[in-house]
Amino acid sequence: MTELPKSYDPKAAEPKWYQWWCEKGFFHAEPSKGGKPYSIVIPPPNVTGILHMGHALNESIQDVLVRRRRMQGFNTVWVPGTDHAGIATQNVVERKLKKEGKTRWDMSREDFLKEVWAWKEQYGGTILNQLRKLGNSCDWDRTRFTMDEGLSRAVAEVFCRLYDKKLIYRGNYIINWCPRCCTALSDEESEHEDEAGHLWHIRYPVKDGRKNECVVVATTRPETLLGDTAVAVNSRDERYAKLKGKTLVLPLVGREIPVIEDDYVDPQFGTGAVKVTPAHDPNDFEMGRRHDLPSINVMTDDAKMNENAGPYAGLDRFACRDKIVADLQAAGLLVKVEPHQHAVGHCYRCHTVVEPRLSPQWFVRMKPLARPAIEALKEGRFKFVPERWNKVYLEWMENIRDWCISRQIWWGHRIPVYTCEAEGCGHEWAARTAPDRCPKCGSEKFRQDPDVLDTWFSSWLWPFSTLGWPEQTESLKFYYPTSDLVTAPDIIFFWVSRMIMAGLEFMGDVPFRRVYLHGTVRDNQGRKMSKSLGNSIDPLDIIRDFSADALRFSLIALTATGQDVYISKEKFELGRNFGTKIWNAARFLQMNTPGEAPDVRAPQFDPALLTADDQHIIARLHRLIAACDEHIERCRFNDYAKAILEFFWHEYCDWYVEYAKQPFYGNDPARKAEVLKVMHYILSRALCLLHPIMPFLTEELWQDMGYTQIAESIVVAPWPKALDEEELLAQGISPEAVAYVDAKHATIGLARNLRADYGLAPAQTADFILRPADAATAARVSADRAAYLPHLRAEKFEVEMDYAPAKAMPSVITPLGTLFMSLAGHIDVEAEKKRLSEQLAKTSQELENTSKRLENVNFISRAKPEVVEQARARRKELQEKRDKLATLLESL
């Protein structure tokens, strides 16, 4: 056993143990080692990411699950990696280029990609190194990246399979377009926010109509008027019956457009007449198809007005909006402007207002993929924790829309579709590897689609692509489906749902058996932690100022299942203080252990030497083990953390360690040896239970305390097994003894209350006499008398079956019987009598005054109610004080 320094130094211990664990290969898993598999794939952080509290919580939970399973002997793997984060990463590199005065358009696609790869090589590992600081037991040998060779092969394979099954198609549809990133986005990538906008009412004159004959339409985006190709009304709307078949003249433009009838139009909203812009609105697009209308795109890629906008060409969309409104006003065509709340889509990467826009893109047909994913949940093939996410998942799945997967950026997996450019061929095909000729005509003249795939198109394959798919590797066979997925609910649509669909489609089974969705980490005002708000707490700062263990423990202890967690820096004191407590408890034990630690592998206790207190703490340990198992199984990680704290601090330290001081400082070597055996047993097992949350501190103590006799490292130590009552009894641990100690602790607590009630200073000794409830208790307590003395701060503690006090004595009824307190023999009785008498007289006088005041009708009626209330409280207080003083005086 190593002598422990006065305080623990996490800064030295954490890197040391982490490096050692990695060198020893404890985190590396191979199917060939056999056993039952337990697997988790990490939600891959973006390569652009830096560690934040959300990661810290997410990773800590996964590490708890993984470390416990490993200790339980499962063949455990935790696959780490990063996501190439298409748009996000491209943006980062483009910003870097901008600082150098360049844009990607100044260079070739190849050169730009070289820049991105160079950036990735330099910074892409940052987040993974930060994860190591948390103590995560990932199998780093298996680290993957969504753009590495194997995963790219998986992407191409999946694309081709879906393409060949006609589940991927290209089409011209309205998509969400980010004019800043210059790319299409999926519906999920467009974040809707309510904004205060306007509803402009615009007059559309009727062609060849009477003077001023017109239709008034309402719109929130007047600039799209330039692309209008009709005005629609509801066929049942009487007001517009006479407009049937008429033609309108588009304001400012002069183009002639028809009036159409479509039941999509709600007569109740706006004016009941809708301008139809098929190229810039999804509903209008649908109407356009129904009525065979032309689509006129009036904007460029970066949301400026294009040549179709006539005189407005070149203007930014919002500048154009202003100008159109002004021009309409000048022409007398603007009827009115109403304020209007409506949801506006924003790019999830750069927050620019998304423009709905007609554009040729690639899509995945989702309905056929969703059906099995719905069934899988209903059949219980996987489950969500907490269960309430079932509904969210099903709602989305049942209303799923096709997934726009093409992005007009360069960083990502390029769409593996080729088009033959040979004269008269034009064949289009998808290929897993770069082709050298057209499979139809043999021409070598062909081109690849310029777009890349949505970054989530590689993420949705993560649980099997990281295990080697499309190769049928041993790892894939052994570890798939994975056991648990731990993530935050904000990517349930982006990622979780799609992984389930992909798993079922390509592997024929769900990707994981259970999804635990934890809460969001917020600041103490309930705001999401974000860089821009400046309210984030950097986990690395917490690790520096406290420790990784303190960070992990605090986060887990404070997060109830699936609830959001509110964090401020002080909260991490919880974990730090607990760590210190554990350190000191171990140090105390080490200081009192002569030589090496006793055999803790499978200690056999001597029933003859085992006291009730020994039995009690061992029984409690086993209750704790059972509780830990139950809490972890049910994802109640906060209860798990708090159960250990409660046991270790308040049962082991507050009671058992205090109790152990008697044998330690006494002179019964057999007793001392037995207590040491118990304490090392308890500590070694408690460290195991705590290890998944506080890996570093527990390893440090495991080594220093010499528990390596059990296992080389606590990482691979066996997880304790809870013994039931019968098994405990076989070890000499009886429920009666345990119940007795509970009663003893309650009794000591009540005795302390008694001391405090009568104002005894801690240094003030007193005698206690117990009149036990029955003979059995009498025998038990008599044998144990000495153990009570330090807790009671007493010199004498007597047990008397028929104790009848000669005079009134302070007493309390306890689970063991009635407990009397006596000061006789501990104080100068005469002096104390005098002092108490004086105090009693003073108190009685004040009580009398207060009582009189309260009997005074004037006082009651005229004083403020709170003053009267105060007086009543004071009277009660004085009555109690007087009674106590009287009892104490009488007892002397």
Next chain:
RNA sequence: GGGCGAUUAGCUCAGUUGGUUAGAGCGCUUGCUUGACAUGCAAGAGGUCACAGAUUCGAGUUCUGUAUCGCCCACCA
């Protein structure tokens, strides 16, 4: 517009199938350099469990409604 979550001590939150006296941490009050630990020990104050009904012998817990806050989803221009 639809859905979900929250509302319990000064603050932040637990409270697992309904069951004596509703818990914890922090903060606060009082007292302690008690031979591991002041990052500690002992004692204490503090709650009409958001509101209104209903079910029940019994409700913080179940049901209905209301209010406030937060989140998610949504193609009414």
